[in-house]
Amino acid sequence: MVARMFDPEVLTLARDVALRFLDGLPTRKVRATASIDALRASIARPLPDLGVAGREVVAELERLLDPGLVATPGPRYFGFVTGGTLPAALAAEWLTAAWDQNAYGHIMSPAASVVEEVAASWLLDVLGLPAQASVGFVTGGQMANFTCLCAARYEVMRRAGVDVDVTGLHGAPELRVFVGEQAHVTITNALRMLGIGSRHVFQVPSDEQGRMRTPELAVALRGGRGPAIVCAQAGNVSTGSFDPLGEVIDAAHAAGAWVHVDGAFGLWAAAHPKLRALVAGFEAADSWAVDGHKWLNVAYDSGFAIVADASAHRSALRVVAAPYLVQSEHTARDGSDWVPESSRRARGVAVYAALRVLGRQGVADLIERCCSHARRMATGLERLAGATIVNDVVLNQVLVRFDANDVESSDRLTHAIIERMQHEGVCWAGPTRYRGRAALRIAISNWSTTEADIDLSIAAIARAARECREA
Numbered sequence: 001m002v003a004r005m006f007d008p009e010v011l012t013l014a015r016d017v018a019l020r021f022l023d024g025l026p027t028r029k030v031r032a033t034a035s036i037d038a039l040r041a042s043i044a045r046p047l048p049d050l051g052v053a054g055r056e057v058v059a060e061l062e063r064l065l066d067p068g069l070v071a072t073p074g075p076r077y078f079g080f081v082t083g084g085t086l087p088a089a090l091a092a093e094w095l096t097a098a099w100d101q102n103a104y105g106h107i108m109s110p111a112a113s114v115v116e117e118v119a120a121s122w123l124l125d126v127l128g129l130p131a132q133a134s135v136g137f138v139t140g141g142q143m144a145n146f147t148c149l150c151a152a153r154y155e156v157m158r159r160a161g162v163d164v165d166v167t168g169l170h171g172a173p174e175l176r177v178f179v180g181e182q183a184h185v186t187i188t189n190a191l192r193m194l195g196i197g198s199r200h201v202f203q204v205p206s207d208e209q210g211r212m213r214t215p216e217l218a219v220a221l222r223g224g225r226g227p228a229i230v231c232a233q234a235g236n237v238s239t240g241s242f243d244p245l246g247e248v249i250d251a252a253h254a255a256g257a258w259v260h261v262d263g264a265f266g267l268w269a270a271a272h273p274k275l276r277a278l279v280a281g282f283e284a285a286d287s288w289a290v291d292g293h294k295w296l297n298v299a300y301d302s303g304f305a306i307v308a309d310a311s312a313h314r315s316a317l318r319v320v321a322a323p324y325l326v327q328s329e330h331t332a333r334d335g336s337d338w339v340p341e342s343s344r345r346a347r348g349v350a351v352y353a354a355l356r357v358l359g360r361q362g363v364a365d366l367i368e369r370c371c372s373h374a375r376r377m378a379t380g381l382e383r384l385a386g387a388t389i390v391n392d393v394v395l396n397q398v399l400v401r402f403d404a405n406d407v408e409s410s411d412r413l414t415h416a417i418i419e420r421m422q423h424e425g426v427c428w429a430g431p432t433r434y435r436g437r438a439a440l441r442i443a444i445s446n447w448s449t450t451e452a453d454i455d456l457s458i459a460a461i462a463r464a465a466r467e468c469r470e471a
């Protein structure tokens with residue numbers, strides 16, 4: 001007989017390791033301290049024949065991996081668009097792992113089914129989206145875009161008399177997709193995965209903040225006929241700007257097109273009464289992609305694919321029946337109806353916990369606090385000699401450039417300052433190119449960031465800039 005070998009001490013040890021990491025976040029270097037080569041040298045080894053005790057594994061994981069960890073959940077990590085993890089959401093993730101429920105269908109876990117139902121309705125409520133919209137709990141913005149565009153492809157083709165389940169896109173009328181010039185790369189990836197090649201994708205010009213120009217969209221839409229999808233954006237990954245959603249949706253709907261809004265982080269503006277103007281009209285779109293692991297501050301991986309017409313969503317994504325899979329006939333939620341995956345963890349638990357611990361007011365405060373930090377960061381940085389804030393700071397993104405004699409030396413200087421700042425380790429933000437020029441890209445989306453963290457970071461960037469100019 002196999003011995004029952006559950007050692008609760010393994011979990012206690014893991015909790016202690018986690019708490020040490022979390023406690024250290026405000027003070028440890030934000031970057032990893034070990035290189036990839038050093039990590040390989042210490043971690044890589046052939047698979048041993050014999051296993052060891054779980055306690056040993058946990059201790060080993062801390063010892064070997066800690067030098068390669070980045071303080072991404074910490075208060076001064078401003079790279080990409082990275083949220084922290086609310087303690088209650090993290091606790092919910094621990095429970096999710098312990099419970100190990102399969103959120104595929106209600107039959108596997110009534111709890112997972114209902115918690116997703118509730119979390120979905122709270123999400124729609126806090127974002128001000130139509131209550132009858134459907135929500136798929138996916139891994140993040142990429143899969144949210146993919147899932148929504150899959151529903152869009154299904155529905156616009158259905159309206160054109162094509163059943164993509166039967167024919168795919170073979171022999172179907174041309175599907176035209178319109179995206180802003182600065183659409184996120186995950187839109188392009190999603191379209192590729194859906195078999196919509198770049199020849200069928202029209203890039204609509206954007207203004208200097210990266211917002212789609214509606215008159216050009218309207219002209220482009222008039223230039224053809226047949227099924228069409230327009231991908232708008234709420235929250236440009238560089239500038240934080242918003243496409244004029246109301247106008248885009250009006251123009252697209254007038255042409256019979258489906259409108260998808262990629263609002264991976266920017267859609268959260270809808271949760272704050274004062275910021276809601278940025279997304280004005282957005283609720284009339286057909287689908288929306290938004291992340292949980294960015295601004296809602298739940299752990300990776302968590303995103304939401306939201307579709308106004310639930311039947312289009314379900315028709316495109318549902319699992320085609322198999323004899324052993326009991327389906328709900330709509331009496332209970334089957335999580336797999338709304339996402340590309342089949343088995344998966346119960347992502348809704350952490351989303352429930354985050355929304356429950358914050359409440360409507362807490363979500364609004366979190367969003368506004370990050371925006372206010374972004375404004376403070378921009379004000380502090382623009383005082384530095386030769387620094388230019390490149391974007392209108394309308395949300396949580398700040399783009400800053402450091403100028404030298406000419407464009408090339410400004411780009412070099414900007415990169416040098418970024419590297420020095422990253423190496424010092426007080427804060428971390430990454431480089432980008434915006435409209436052909438190098439810039440430092442700062443995104444603030446963490447619940448635990450304080451004004452003091454912003455001031456420390458401004459001082460660190462100022463130090464890096466001074467040292468680079470003196471070098």
Ligand SMILES: Cc1ncc(COP(=O)(O)O)c(C=O)c1O
Nearest residue numbers: 081140141142184186237262264
């Ligand atoms: C506008 C936008 N869309 C999509 C994504 C992709 O999200 P994810 O990395 O969660 O897949 C991002 C990521 O930053 C984003 O900013």
